[in-house]
Each structure stands twice: as C-alpha cells, then as structure tokens.
Amino acid sequence: MIRTIISFASVIILSTSFSALAKTKVTWSMESNADRDPIMIEKLQNAYNNSQDNHELVIEFEDNETRLTSMRTAMIGGMGPDIVETPGPSYVKEYHAAGMLENLDSYAAEFGWKDKMIPWAYSSGVFEGSLYAIPKTHESMVMLYNKTLFEENNWKVPTTLEELEDVAGKIKAKGMNVFSYGSDGWQPTHEHLVGIYLNNYAGPQAVYEAIIGEREWTDPVFVEALELLKKHMVDEGYWSGSLENYYAIGWDDFHAQFANRGAAMMTIGTWTFQATQLGIGASDDEWGWAPLPSLSSQSPDPNFMIAIGTTMSVNANGKNKDGAIDVLNWIMSNKDKVLDIAKDFQFGEMVVPLTLSSSDIPTDIAPQVQDYLSEYARITGEGNYGYCTWTFWPADPGVHIWKDMEVVWAGDISVEDFLYDHQKMWDKARKNGDTLPVPLRN
C-alpha cells in the first residue's frame, strides 16, 4: 500500500517537473466545421506551435450552438478557454460588462495592432474606450448570380429595384426561383435579408442615424423598406419559391439549388465563397457576383454592409493569458500566414481585418473573390458601407429583428407595429447602456 502511494507520488512529481519544462497550454474553443477544422489545425494550431517554444495552442472544436452555451456557462464559473471566440460584438459586450475579458489596450499599443487593422474593424472591439476583442472574421453581403444562365437569356444583372423586379419576373417565367436561400438550421438567416432591405432601401445613412439614436425605427423609410421585403418574400416568393420553402431549406440545399439552376441568383454573405466555389463552381455554369441592388433613390450608390463574423478575446480568468496574447499577436503579425488560411476558405472564413494592399490579394483563389476583395476595399474605403444587424444591434433588438420578422411575414402584425416594438427595445437597450460600438460615418 505504502509502496503504491510512493510510486504514485513520484509519478506526480516527475510529471509536474516534466511539464514545467514543456510548453504551457493555450486553449481556444472554436466553432466546428468538418471542412475547416483540419485546415485550422494545420495552418493555425500547428503553425503557431512550431513558431515558438513557450506555448502550446490547443483548439477545441465544438458545434456553434452548444459551444456558445457551454462556454458561457463555463465562463460564469470562472473557467472557460483562454481565447474566447464569440459570434460578434453583442456577445463581447456581455462578457466585457461582466468583467470576464482582458483589457487589450497595452498589448495593442506595445505590438502596434491598431495600425495593422482596418479602422472600423478595430473600433468594433473597443468598449468603454478600451480594446477587448479583435475580429477573427469580417464579412459582407453580396448577390451571386448564375453568369452562364444570365448570358444565355440575355438577362441584365440588376442594380436597381426596377431591374430586380424585371429580371425576377423573367426568371420566374422560366420556372426557376429568383434567389436561392433558406433559413432551415439557422433561424437568424432572416436578418441577412432585413439588413439588405434596410441598408439598400433606406440607405446606410438612415440606418446609422437610427443606430446612434438620431432617427426612430418607426420612420416611414424603414417601414417602406420592410414592406418591400415582405412583398418580395411573402407575395412574390423570391427566396426559394415561397415563404414556407424558404423556411424549409438549409445551407446545403440552397447551394445545390443555385448550382443546379433551381434558382438564378442568391443573396448571401461572403462566408459563402468556399461553398459556392465547391457547388456551382464545380458545375458547368459559371457564377458571378455583384453588389446588392439599390432598392430606392434614398440609397443610389452601391454599398457594402460591414459585419463581424467572429471575434477573439482573452479570458480574464484564463489560466494562460500570456499565451493567449501571444497567439493573438502571432495572428496580427503574420499577415502572410493568415492570408494563407483565408485563401483555403476562399476568404469566407478567418478573414482577419488586417489592412491589405492590392498586392496582398492572393492570385490562386477564385477570380470572382479576387475581384470582390478589391471592390470591397475600394468602396468601403470611400466610406460607402452599411450596417449588418448582427454586428451593430444590441442583444435584445438583435434577436427581435429576425425572430419577430416571422410574425410580420405571417401577417400577424403590421410592419409599423413591429418597428414600434423594435424602437422600444432599442430605447431600453440604450437606457441600459447595451449599445455597441459603431464606427463614425464620414
């Protein structure tokens, strides 16, 4: 018995002294995806681990919904991963308010992070004057179309509402759906469309004013925007043929529908690029992309909505804060390595908002994506950007905007009443200090 205890004790002593020599572990809980995970392991985890001898990065993959809940529960208990990955600023805000995130100001200053990043993206992580989060992926919404199909039929890629409704009629006459899209598996998909209609009908300026509280959401311009969305969704069935089918169709299905000419166009975020390239990109048809059409004279110029897909922060209660910061700094300082990861996802994921010059854009990605990247940089650089709901809406109105949109589409509530409720939620969020950072508009 005593002998066993002694041998146990020696094992423990040995192993602790051994681990003192070894690297310290840095944990990162990351959204899982069968296609992406191996690349993240190879080009992020292993690449980082091979680059230095102090820390060992361990990425723990988990499906997003359970990950968010279990990470949150763990964080309340003072545990959780060293690097806290969230789906956007509203989550960062909550963790920050609870004092669970490390203030990154001193590191940002020491390592010059601010100068390396796109300004609006940097400011999206600033809460109460200090940096708490860095975007892991920034994104936007675009319109994809089947180029071959459009050319065959002599259709014009729509840039205005009139052109959109005109070509939609022609597409439907061919027995196809106008847009391929659906919300099965991800109910918040609705907010992608809401964002498009708010920004491209009312215009980014009006949306900005409403976000900062200088305009009410009950303003007629927003009512009209959502009335138009309702008309296109419910009456016209632009997305996958009908509201019901839009609800029933998920990610793989809408990519297949777009690839096999079930639909002629698609409204989607830039996270689609890899799947698009694998879907329609592998078919006989060629795909093209365009900025989303202007839907009214209030929003005549093309704009790109800006959004944060995922953020990275450092857990204030983490076991290895130094390691976490070192990982973040490795990401910020190795532009070539980060671009190499993004390249594998066709710039749909891990698009860290580092400032890029045109020579940074890899040439071995889909030409459409290269084209998009330079257009996006040009237009947003001119200040023509709109606002995605999941990045600039506080938590409560952020859920309301998609969840209750179904009630509008069901005809149970009018657009006016919906926006009246929406304004009330914003008022409450503003009163409670729940609003999120918004880049100044020039």
Place this chain on the structure above:
Amino acid sequence: MIVAKYRSREVISNYIILIIFALIAILPLAVLIFNSIKPQMEFGVNPLGPPSEIRFENFSEAWVKGEYAKVFFNSLKLVAGSVLLCLAVSLAAGFSLAKLNPKGSAIIAVYLLVGISIPAQLYIVPLFLLWKEIHLLNTHIGLIIIYTALNAPFATFLIRSYMIRLPDELFEAARLDGANTFQLFFRVALPLSWPVILTAGLIIALAVWNEFLFALTFISEEGFKPMATILFAFQWRFENNYALQSASAIMMVAPVAILFMLFQRRFISGLTSGGLKG
C-alpha cells in the same frame, strides 16, 4: 363451433388494427435504414426508396469519424450506473409511497410531481456552478447523479403505481410472521415487482442513452463524451450528409434494440407466477 368462428374473426380484426399501427411506427424507420446504406450521391434522385447499391462504408466511416469504440463504453458506463442508482432509490421510494404511506408522504409525492415538470433550462446554470464547486464536472459519476435525479421521480411514480396493486394480505401475512419493514421490502415487494423493475430500468436506460443536453454541458473532455453527444455533433458537422447521419443513428439504436428484445420475453413470463393470483 359458432363461438370459435366468431373468435377467429375477432383475432383477424385484432391483427389488422395492430399491423396498421405497427406500420405507422416502423415505416418511417425504413427510410433511416435505407439512407444508412445509400451512397450520398443517390439522395438527389432517390430520396425515399431502397438504395440501388448497398454501401456499408457509411457505417465504417461513421464509426471512425465518431470514435464510436470509445464513446460506446462511456455511454454504457453512464447507463449502467444511472440505472442501478436510480432503480435503488426509486424502488425504495415507490414502496414507501405505495405501501407504507408515512404521514406527510403526500408532500414528497407533490414535490416529485413538480420536480418532473421543471425544465432543465431553469436550473442547468446553477447546477453547473454547483458541480464545478464540488468537482463533479467532467466525471461520469457527476452525470450519473444528475441522471438519477432526472429519472427518479418518474420511476418512483411508475413503481408506486405498480406496487399499490400488490395485495395487502401478503404484507400482512409477512408482518404476522415477524418480518420488519426492510424484510417486507426485500422479501415481499421486490420479488413481486420485477416486471416494473424491468420496465423502469429500460426506460431509465433509454433516457440516459439518448440524453445529450446535460452530457454536452457537463462533459467537455473528449475522452468522457457519450454517444448521444457525438450524434448531435454529427448533425451539425455533416449537416446534409444523410447517409452518415443515418448510419450513426442506427449504430446508436442497435444496442438498445437488442437489449429490449432480450428483456421482452422476461416481461411476459413469470408475471403469472408468484403471489398475484387472487
């Protein structure tokens, strides 16, 4: 002769009704089976019918990707532990509520009833914090205790509703022979109750086998994860890979189905023996 004729007609109608319901129950499962051996390519053209080519690779692929060899034993451990613990406490409580009726037992009954109706969303976060404090996170015993608490109220009521039908005379007779309450429980109640023990055990086993919310929240270390969490992860990671999903679903249900078939016979026989006959 007339009686016999009437009877056989009656039996035929019995069978017809039973067959209709049996089909409703199992036909949709045929789709699951077809899908599990169908090549993924075939789903577009033939979503419902049997596959043109049988492909068992879906199973081996799911087996490897889900590390089923490992998670299978984790699940087994959880099921065995939970069934034992939960049956032990529920049998005792069911016996007490059915035959002993201590003063104030109604309070316990009401408490357990209310307990069944509490949704997990209400207490999962405080429970997590408690489990963290007492170091039960990432342990199977921690989950076994949770599963016992989750299933015990139902099992208790089930056992109680069975034991209440056991004739009082048997207990009175044993009592007159000098048996104490524990002996009444072990020597009289338990031997007569094993149909309900099997039923309750089976239901607890199924609930634990299929549970994923608590398993996902309370077990974060890969090596401890049970089967249901892997299945859940599959749904997300291979969203529209119906072949892989169906194969993993079938691998999950197969052990339970076999278990059920094994115990089925025992359900029936033995019921007529013992002290049940008036």
Place this chain on the structure above:
Amino acid sequence: MKIFSNKNFVAWYFVFPVAFIHLFVIGIPSLASLALCLTDWRGLGEINYIGFENFIELFDDRYLKKAIINNVIWTIAFLTVPVGIALTCAYLLTGIKRGQMFFRLAFFFPYMLASVINCQIWKYLFHPIHGLGGFFERIGWDFLAVSPFTMKSTSLFAVAFVDGWHFWGFLVVIYLTGMYQVDNHLYEAADIEGATKFQKFRYITLPMIRPVFVFSIMIIIIWSVPVFDYVYILTGGGPAYSSEVIANYMYSQAFERFDVGYSSAIGTLMFFYVMIIVALFGLFRKAGWDI
C-alpha cells in the same frame, strides 16, 4: 393500511434518498434560479433588484400567452390521441398469441430513438425537396408538397405528431405492464358469460389497470409542461411563434436574449401553473382516484 403505520420513521428512510438527490440536483438549483425573477440579470455581470418589473412585462407578453395556449393544446392532444391508440393496441395485444414480440418491438421502436434522430427522420420525410414533398409535387398534389413544420397553421401539430409518434409506444408498454397484472380468471369468467371484447375492456381491463392508467394521464399532463426538445429541434418555436411553448420561450429569453431575470419570471409563472395542476390532482385524489 393500519399495520404499517406504527413505524412511520422507517417509511421515511425509504423516501429519503430520492428526495435528497432530487433536491440537491434539481430542487435547490431551481430555487436559486427562480430567486432571480425580481432582478434584471443578463446571465453575466452584476445583478440588480428591479421589483416586479419582469412580472408586469410578463402579463403584456403576447408570445408568452401564445406559448401557454400552445402548451395547453399540446397537453390535450397528448391526452387523447396517443392514449387512445396505446390503450387500443395494448388491449388488442393481450388478446393475441402469435407475433406479440414483433408488435411490442415495432410499437416501442420509435421510443428507443433519440429525439435528434426522430426529428431528423421526420424533417427529412416532410422536406419539400428530399422527402415526400418532392414526391407529392411530382404527382401534382402541391398542397402536400409544403413542409408542415414551416406553415404557421400546422407547425404545432406537426411537432406534436412527431413527439406523439415517438411517445405512444411507451404508453403501450406502461399499459401492458398493468394489463398483465389482471387476473386471467376474470376474463375467463367473462367469456363464459359471453361478454364482448369492448365489454371486457370496459368492465374488467380498465378498472383493473386504473392505477397505471391514472398514472399515465398524470405523467402526460406533467410532462407536457416542460416539453422542449422536439419543438427546439424541429421548428425553434416558429414560424412566427406558431409552435412556441413555454420551455422553449424561456430558453430563448435566457440563452438567445440573455434576459435571465425575465426567463426566471417565466419559470416562476410555470411553477404556479404546475401547482394548479397538482392541486387538481389533489382534488381527484379526494374524489377517490388512486393518484
């Protein structure tokens, strides 16, 4: 049961383990959670006392009302359809000799499957592209080509159908356990007197399985209160809250909107709802039911 009442404290030994484990795992954490109903806690950070504000909001909440009504509809649906079918099938099963095993296994099979799998099967079957939808569209029955999970008029019933399909085999087993307790002599005697199948059911089976039957009714009513997984997985309460139920609404408030205080207020309301049900059971018990 006079002969047992002299050793009351021994009787308590028997219920103590269940009571202790349940209080420890569910009771006390639930109370801790309910205590938050008077606060504006958002799940993280500081907790502020806000009085009855949550409850005032609660009474204005039209989706909560919708969820409560849906829970009631759900309960009624489960008390009728699966109970009726399960009673019929269990009774018919006791009357046949061949194929017992097959039918039991068939009926019980869906109950053996995890909710995730059942939902996957039915979502697939009802899918407008993959499942029966595509089939109906090809033969021109367009009204059946739409997934019932995505129409607000049918979503609740579609979800209840899937859950019920999964659940009724369980009831069959419960009823069978009771029916096998019935003394065969009673049936033989009834046969001699020339009783019909229905008469035997009505006058022998039903009274004899009453404890099990009442138990099943009770458990359905109680289980209908926290119903969550099927709704969450199949529709998330949508479209437009048409399949919303209380537990899912509570989940959404706590884990989507981070309104933990409000979610606790809903939990408190739910608690009162359950107490009303339990009080009803008490009344039945007084009226002589074996509850």
